[in-house]
Amino acid sequence: QGNDEEQAAIVLGATGWQTFWYVTLPNIKWGLLYGVILCNARAMGEFGAVSVVSGHIRGQTNTIPLHVEILYNEYQSVAAFAAASLLALLALVTLVIKTIAEHRNEQALKAAAELPPERPAPAGV
Template sequence: MSATGSLSVRKATAEPRWVRWTLTAVGLGFLFFFLGLPLLAVFVEAFAAGMPKYLEALADPEARSAIWLTLFVALFVLPFNVIFGVAAAWAIAKFEFRGKSLLVTLIDLPFAVSPVVAGLVFILIFGAQGVFGPWLAAHDIKVVFALPGIIIATLFITFPFVARELIPLMQAQGKDEEEAAVSLGATGWQMFRRVTLPNIKWGLLYGVILANARAMGEFGAVSVVSGHIRGETNTLPLHVEILYNEYNQVGAFASASVLALLALVTLVAKTVVEWRMRKETETLDAALPPEKTE
């Protein structure tokens, strides 16, 4: 289009200008009403009664303990997801074995299961009438309606994220580099630290960012297993629910704004990592000779 100057000639493979403008307007309008306005509303509602009330709502001991609990659970779950994600991706991407596609499907399972069903499952196992219920009660161990239940439910919900990011990435990278490392005498750990990890670090970080956002925001599954004990087993999303149901609009939105801020940080981090990943593939593509197509 740029070379045509003042002539109003349209490329045959582009839409007429009025179509482009209409579609852009419709698309942006839709995003504004469904994404932009809600995001704006969270902060407007949170500050509706002024800054002092906002800070007061966040200084509330119950809000404080909810924030700490949410951060603690997210941090606790992180290493489990990383270790599983790397192990699963290593086995799936670098080796051939029977039942691989079934395994990949099973890893996706927690995405398909309703969070409420996920929560219920752990009530059936660890709850008072559950499989291990009597044994746990006899040994005075609390799982459901306590911290362990929240952690287990979060582990279930965030299970696929890291593996899902790493599997296609490691498949695309192939195994030549690792094989070279091993044949030159590297031990398994050396190969992993010097070759694999640098190759997958951005993908790994990307998966961790997504898993972390979900861990901090999970509501359905955690709501079933937490028991909603104030100041003890209330995560920040559950705290938001309780305040909202008590018609404490400012309090609910003050806590919600913390979560929305975390969501914005997630989006920025995600965009930066995506950008880094794209740059890395581009430099890699430029450095390598063009691959032959089969």
């Protein structure tokens, strides 16, 4: 989108934090929120890379998918399915949050499209 709005805020006397909170963050909020949601979904489901890279150190490098595997390999089926159910519930919550964020983003885009276009400043000004 460019940095014209940030430069205008600084010229008008805004501090760095004010520029971030009132100009930059509102412009990137939907992309940032969507990225956090997708990162959360990826982190919850990651198995292979964590298993290989972490070294599988019990009690130190554990995630829910790794914990499910450990429980299942130790024949603790009830605990493994309980942890897997928790993971599935968190995945559903993530999908609901993602859907709500997408819907609100669409509403914001429609509202912005309905605004009248800005008039350019006269050439002499």
